[in-house]
Amino acid sequence: MPINYYIFLSLALFSIGIVGVLTRRNAIIIFMCIELMLNAVNLMLVAFSKMHYKAAVMAGDATTTAGTDGQLFVFFIMVVAAAEVSVGLAIIVMMYRNIHSVDVNFLNRLKH
């Protein structure tokens, strides 16, 4: 597949995530849109990793491991995202317990 298609698909997914963050006020939906953006970036990294692998194979190196780093990077992004979600959802639960709402507009002064 041409790398262009993957770039545009990832950009579209990323922009949908941005629009979600800008237009919604529910903290959980905003958090989900951040996950969507992370996934768009992951898709782009995997596509680029396969692109570099193909370039290395075309250059004559049949047993190359070019592009492995990109996929491991995606793995570490997933690891960090899992840790981030657990802490972020704990913060949202605490916020709901204090102000009985998940509306981000009530949190704009970082105190209640």
Add this chain to the structure above:
Amino acid sequence: MSITQILFWFLSVVALFSALMVITNKNPVYSVLWLIATFFAISGHYILLNAQFLAIVNIIVYAGAIMVLFLFVIMLMNLNKETEPQKNRWLKMAGAVAGGCLLLVLVAALKDTDIKQQQALVNEGGIGLIKSLGKELFTTYVVPFEISSILFLSAMVGAVVIGKKE
């Protein structure tokens, strides 16, 4: 049109449509379910790129663990359509226009890049399999791997400390 291309377009349409449903749905529970559909479509893309390890990890970690966590929190708070906070219409429109402008600028900037002629290898190439990734992970990247376990421990402690009632 080969089967690979058909699959690519099908998965792309599914991913974009479910991503749009995530941000347009009023009910947060439906948003979570559509986001799971998006993650499955992205996993399909990984399989198409022969990155099978990442496809499985994406399903297990994202669709399995993270989204279940989201679903539990939403059900714990008893959120539904009626309690959904709404922005006013103009702010929503401004957000959509800003996101659209960003998409326009990025597409315009990236459509004539040097790598335009290059192809991503689909359906073949063994770098995405567990064998090669595992070898690399436990030799070159063993220190970041161990550090990520400490990150998980601290995240777990942090979540418990933040989440407990005082």
